[in-house]
Amino acid sequence: MISVTCFLCIGLLVPVYVHGTATFADCGGPDKSIDIKEGSVKPDPILYPGNVNPRKMNVPCLDNIGSCSYDVCELIQNHRSEFCPMFKNPDECGCPMKAGYYSLKNAPVVLPDFGEIFVKILKGHYEGNITFTDKNSNKQVGCIAITFEIEPSS
DSSP, rough: OOOEEEEEEEOOOOOOOOSOOEEEEEEEOOOOOOOOOOOSSSSSSEEEOOOOOOEEOOOOETEEEEOOOHHHHHHHHHHHHHHGGSSSGGGSSSSSSOOOOOOOOTTOOOOOOOOOHHHOOOOOEEEEEEEEETTTTTTTTEEEEEEEEEOOOO
């Protein structure tokens, strides 16, 4: 069983933005079993109302949002409508996941309105890693390094 740990280190910058800045890179080690080929974010930059907070900070895990550990199998089971579109055969939606190519192209992530406090801090440049860890061996089996921008939607 694989768990996912998302560590986001946020570098919020002065509002100088270049569109099309989202990047994905494989940051897994030589013994990885998950190979990240490519990734993209649409829209790029991500649009959200907010202001600049020019500080770098680590994001804590609050109510399962932020730098948290997630059980992938539990996420798939509890959020089938979001995850099952990435499976070529809907009958195979679940764990264990077979080796293959998976895409979230047809499964957009909805960014909820987190309220006034988040509006003030979300605008900026984000960098982070998503690591995949085997729960039984505690061995890292994959890693995605991601950067992206969030800008006001209006």
